[in-house]
Amino acid sequence: MSTPEPLPRPHSVPFARDLALYGDRVALITPDEQLSYRELAERVAATAERLGPVRRLVLLAGANRTDALVTHLAALSAGHPVLLVPGDNESTIRALTEAYAPDVVARPDAAGTWNLDERHPESAHTLHPDLALLLSTSGSTGSPKLVRLSHRNLQANAESIAAYLGIDDTDRAATTLPMHYCYGLSVIHSTLLRGAALILTERSVSDAGFWEEFRAARGTSLAGVPYTFDLLDRVGFESMQLPHLRRVTQAGGRLAPERVARYAESGRRSGWQLFVMYGQTEATARMAYLPPHLAAERPEAVGVPIPGGSFRLQPADGHGPDVGELVYSGPNVMLGYAESTDDLRLGRTVTELHTGDLARRTPDGLYEIVGRRSRFAKILGLRIDPQRVEALLEEHGVTAYCAGDEEVLAVAALADAGEEARIRRLIAQECGLPSRAIRVRVLDQLPRLTTGKPDYQAVRQLTRPAQEEPPDPGVDLLHLYAEILDADAAEDSSFVSLGGDSLCYVEMSLRLEEALGHLPTDWHTRTIRELRTLAAPGAEKPARADGARPQPKPAASALGRTLRSWTTAEFWTTRRTLETSIVLRAVGIVLIVGSHVQVFDIKGFAHILIGVAGYNFARFQLTDAGRRERVRRLWRSIARIAVPSMLWITGAVLLTDAIDPANAVLLNSLLDQGTDRFEWAYWFVEALVYFLIVLAALMAVPLLDRLERRHAFGVPLALVGIGLIGRYDLLDLVTLRPQLNPAVVFWLFALGWAAARAVTARQRALLTAVLVVTMPGLFQDQPLRTGIVIVGLTLLIWVPTLPSLGPLSALAGVLASGSLYIYLTHYQVYPYLQKGFPLTALFASLLVGVGYAAVVTRVARRVRWL
Incomplete structure (x- = not known):
């Protein structure tokens, strides 16, 4: 152990040391708290005191969370060198802990x-006085x-970036990139240097919750690597209303010139600037930037050196x-x-940085990158060393050649047939790359040049998929999306982007889970390309003996697939998860019909399903x-609900005398017709259609559309308040079944909408409190019914998924996807069987509704507007 080294004050990073100078200005904004610079400085000082007066090497698991950032700043301010590693990669943490x-x-x-x-009270190493930070240079x-x-590297690069970006203390920058990545870290450093605010988030830009946070915080700055811009394209970024956005920065790999030009033009129209930048970890972060006014006309260039830097x-x-x-x-080398x-x-062993990039300087003074000298590749923003990947595979008994470009890592390996998936998973786990960015080909002999050296160009060619072959996994997701959504699906399509709604959501989620083995809760916003990377090993379908790929199964009804799947042993033992909204729809429709048949008397689920409808409205x-x-x-959603409903009810009106004609045009609630319960049979459908028509009209108003996008949680919360006026004022005025009146129950729809937009525990707790306080009294002298609604909607607010098994998921899927149509049809089924055969009446009602759902789905796929 070395002699304790006291901390000399000059050897620290000024911007980390001087946070308190910005006083009460906002420093950090998170979903749970907002910290001023004074409060942040106090936390940093307390952590620095905890680290002690003797310099020690601090391994920090980087994450975009307050405690990680505080620790990082505390170490920099007190002179402790930081070894910054990805906090979500255990193998990397373990390897670097052992090495250092x-x-x-x-x-x-x-x-x-x-x-x-604290593993050592004093440092186990001799630490150079200038050493401030250690970062990986080869991905993860x-x-x-x-x-x-060094400390000077960090300070100089932050000052340079802040200067050419024009950052000031009114800026608010979102942490769209990982803290352990030099680009993401440079955003943090340059923002804090100028006393600006950080919107500290770990959400992806593909997550609707990210944009809620960004708008609420009045975000001014976004940073992204090329893959980030893929995600921005998918979520419709260019049409978003972001009134406070000032700049978008891009680095981490080459963005195609045509996309640079397109984003530059989009920024010009919307009032923000695009900064294309070039850098390497060895330069702390940045070496060059393209002035925004040149982005549209010179999108192929990396620009000019940053302030204080130079090229040769x-x-x-x-x-x-x-x-x-x-x-x-x-000074940032x-x-x-x-x-x-x-x-x-x-100390310093490098005075200038040989980038490994081949470039030229154009007559207008801009630099353009034309190629690479070294084998390093930057894939999706991660700098990957193919040689290191080869060594990694060698440790696992696989001899391989690896080559990379900006899109994929190509791997040719000596291994047994069928080992591709294992090799791909191993590389993805160790390097932090998504599986879609890794192509593996198993060979009997690795390609070599005549000199005996590896032929890396051949590796790229051998691993390039044939154009006519669909991407892995073998399951045809494109066909599945096209079949269920009746749309032209592409690799970058998502369920939401193709117009999916709650009527086909259940079938799609269950079919995808069957194909892929597991689905994340936000699968409906992820692209088909992203979902392919989630495929379980067993989900990949082998080719037939003749080498042809398996063809997709012909379309079948949800009921038919369920009955067919019950013949397999795997079906009965497979553990699954099921979304709470699907469970509520399935259980709810059974209890609604069963209560009408009088098999049992459990009421309240119709009102729960109003909340579920609001929840799905917000999501889709x-x-x-x-x-x-x-x-x-x-x-389109209104039509898919109203048209089948009016057709069925019209038939019921013509064939029976139990239904008033006002129901056929969904106007009974407005005309207040009749006192018999059959006169109010379709109140739920009417309420849902009324809500959607009014909201469609409101969302057509540009100002209201922008308001909802800016205040994604606040708008539905306000509507809950407005709806509660109707709940209390009209409940006593409406004489005919007031608890079924759309104006009385709208607040439940708005509550479900708010539940889908709630991203923090505080927001969910607020909704729960509103529910518990306002629900009593809606159903007079029916405490059980009130309690059921409270429990059901509380589950919706707090619990996104529930555990399940194959049989339960399949059955719930059939019932949930057909719930609307079961509700429509059961009034014309159960009365004929209720007296002598109540259970038969219940099952017959469910089967007829599922059958009508299959008919409607088949017709809807042939009628585009429906």
Whole structure:
């Protein structure tokens, strides 16, 4: 153990040390709290005191959360070198902990509580006075090769970035990238340097909750790698209303020039600027940027050196005089590399940075990258060392050649047939790449050049999929989406983008879970391409003996697939999860029909399903699509509910005398016809159609559309309040079945809508409190009914999924997907069987409704507007 080294004040990072200078300005905004610079400085000082006066190496599990950021700033302000690692990659944490024996490990414990594990009271290493930060330079492979950065590197790069971006203390930047990634870290550093605010979030830009947080915080700045822009395209970013947005920055790999130009033009129309940037971890983060006014006309360029930096071109063999290796100089160039603890004592070993990129300087003074000299590849924003991946596979008994470009990592391997999936999963786990970005080909002999060296160009060619072959897994997701949604599905399509709604959501979710083995709760907003990466190993379908790929099964009804699947043993033992909204729909329709048949008397689920309808309205109708597209989808959903309902009810009116004609046009609630319960049989359908018509009209107003997008939780919460006026004022005025009047129950629809938009425990607790306080009294002298509604909607608010088994999921799927049609048809079924055969009446009602659902679904797929 080395002699304790007291902390010299000059050896710390000024922007981390001087946070308190910004006083009460907002520093951090999270879903749970808002911290001023003074409060942040106090937390940083307390953690710095905990780290002690003797310099120690701190391994920090990076995450976009307050405690991780506080620890990082505390170490920088007090001079403790930080080894920053991805907090979600256990193998990398383990590998670097073993390689560098940190004195302190800062990370969450098993319960999620932030913990400082102090392993050495004094440093076990000799730490150079200038050393401030250690970052990985090869993605997340756990390679011991790290970049050594100094206090001056961090300060200089933050100052340079803040200068050319024009960051000031009114900015609010979202943490759209991981903290352990140098680009994401540079956003944090440059924002705090200028006393601006960080919107600290771990949500993806593909998550609707991210945009709720961003709008609520009045976000001004977004940062992204090329894959981030893929996600932005998918969520309709260019049509979003983001009135406070000032700039969008891009780095982490080449963005196609045509996309640069398109985003630059979009920014010009919307009032924000696009900054295309170029950098490497070895330069702390940034080396060049493209001035925004040139982005549209020179989108192929990386731009000019950042303030304080400079480039030169070093001649490269085999290239003309105007092309050379790009060499960068500036105060942000790293001290050098570290490959072991012995290197932590070293000072500067590098004075300029050989980037490995081939570039040219154009007559207008801009630099353009034209190729690479080294084998490093930046894939989806991660810098991957193919040689390190080869070594990783060798450790697992697989000899392979790896080559990468900006899109994929190509791997040719000596292994047994069928080992592709295992190799792909191993690389994805160790490197942090998504499976879709890894192509593996198993060979009997690896390709080599005539010199005996690996032929990496052949590796790329061998792993490139044939154009006519669909992507893995073998299950044809494109066909599945096209079949259920009657739409032209593409790899970048999602359930929501194709116009999916609650009527086909259940069938799609169950079919996908059967195909892929597991579904995340936000699957409906993920693209088909992303869902392919979730496929369980067993979900990949092998080719037939003749080499042909399996063809998709012909379309069948949900009931037919369920009955057929019951013949397999796997069906009865497979553990699954089922969304709470699906469970409530399935259980609810059985209890509603059973109570009408008088098999039992359990009431309240119709009102729960009003809340579920609001919940699904928010998820499927209020997407980030443009205003016109939103309204179009709303009217389509209204038609899919109203047309089948009016057709069935019209038949009932013509064939029986129990239903008033006002029901056939869904006007009974407005005309207040009749006192018999059959006169009010279809109140639920009427209420749902009324709600959607009114909301479609409101969302057609640009101002109201923008208001909803900006206040995604606040708008439905306000509507709950408005709805409660009707709940209390009209409950006593309406004489005929007031608890069935649409105006009385609208607040439940709005509550479900708010539940879908609630992203914090505080918001969910607020909705629960409103429910518990306002529900009593809706049903006079029916405490059980009141309690059932409270319990059901509380589950919807707090519990997204419930455990299930194959048989239960299949049965729930059939019942939930047909719930509306079971409700419509059961009034014409059960009266004929109720007296002598109540159970038969119940089952017959369910079967007829499921049958009508199958007919409606088949017709709807042939009628585009329906």
